[in-house]
Amino acid sequence: MRGVKKENLPTKVCVVCNRPFTWRKKWERCWDEVTTCSKSCNSKRKGRKSESALDSVKKDHADTPQSRKDLHIYDSNAKAEQIEVTSMLAANLDNLHVNKDTLDDIRENELERLVADASYPELDMNLEASDEDHAHNELDDHGDPKARRKAEKKKMKAMRRAQREGRGDSSAGQKQCTICSKSVNLLIRCTYDSTEEWGMVCGKCWNDVSGGVVDGDAAHPHYSYGGLWKNRRAQKA
Structure with a gap:
């Protein structure tokens, strides 16, 4: 709506x-x-309806050979309907698993695209020689697209693992200072000139624009403090 x-x-x-x-x-x-x-409650409702109809048939019919035959036919139909509902639920579960695998593939491909668009520098993986050979063989596996995608996913996972463990590129995730353009892991957000526009400055430039005082001083009238930015993907020294 x-x-x-x-x-x-x-x-x-x-x-x-x-x-x-x-x-x-x-x-x-x-x-x-x-x-x-939900589908679960709907199947339960159908089951209850079948049971109530069966009770009604048992109540309305006397215990005769014909009535017993009718009840047998009704029981068979009810069991067939129950089997059909169970098969439908099983098929839905299979579809859920397939959709989950499809979503995982989409998520991996989207992450690879974002990494490529961001032009991240190549990370030093420090991979074992056997792992590199294995990945190379998969990439050259008779030009099989499926094997190539699998190898590329393994490579991306290895890159992200190295980044998490602090073995990646030391400049990963860094930002540049607005004043000196130096890439660093820690920046201070502040205003520092008559334009009153916010910028991100490194520690050295911050001392120049603020006088080394967090809230500024009389000698720096255009300075205003706006917080810190820290690189969460900074690598170990």
């Missing part, structure tokens, strides 16, 4: 679990017919 806030969406009470549930986009055309909150 466009223009309706989430807290104002219509709600119903599930006829199976007696818990409230909110309108969803998939129910836009059949909201009036919806009585259960």
